[in-house]
Amino acid sequence: MTETFSEYVDCAPLLDDREALDRFYEEHGYLYLRDALDRELVRTAAEQMLQGLIALGHAAPGTTLDTLAIDSFEAVDEVAMHEYVKYDELWNHPTTVKLWEQVFGEPVFVFKSTTIRYYPTAAGSAEPSFLTPLHQDGFYIGPNKDFRTAWIPLLPTSHAIGGVAIADGSHKRGPREHVITENFRRFGHPVRGIPAEEFGADEQLLFSPMEPGDVLLFHAFTCHKSIPNVSVDPAGMRMSMDTRIQPASSHRGFNSLTPWPESAKDASKGILSKITGTPTTAE
């Protein structure tokens, strides 16, 4: 059964109105900013991701972003891919930082941990287990919960190509219970998600097609989940990345200070400790 979604509301017109921007964020737990990032910077990150996939042997030399298709996300060495995508240059570019500061209304710190996603179509097969179940990033990341997740597409997304769906206003209920979900796994470990019975029938999931240059920011307690890539005719790649941003003056926890490849190697700390169930001493 295909899920139906309402659309994200474009908050870019509110960027110069501090009060209206904060009111929307407090009410809805997200900000969708259309065409707010420098598209050239986003294109550069997309090209770097492509070059990584070519260099690691998952696409033929000469492949372009228009013709790219890989066989499997899981077959790609995710740690090695981080060498190719210079996301810190995008996240910390002066024009990008200006946008973050407009959003937060104060100086910010961009997390060192970024997740990069290059998902081929899974049309006709079971939902890939590496996708995320309904969850709150604040369950996994802390100790402070004043960060916001920033999610950007590197290529256009659509209902078929998938991306991230968020539950409008769901942050207002605060932290929720997360339980082990066998269908979703990361590094071989089952990942925790919010059980369906904990999610109100009246809670509205939002999803909109996005273009490179758009950004979706959401609250640490906003419930959200992956939407799979089931594109056919044409089958396209879902390429996106996400990090977290917090006020510069806030405490800096493990996930904020640790580049993704490092935390992936140490399952006892940070985000992986929650996934694996191993106690952490880092936060």
Ligand SMILES: O=C(O)CCC(=O)C(=O)O
């Ligand atoms: O991009 C996705 O598929 C999921 C994103 C997500 O769960 C997150 O950014 O925390």
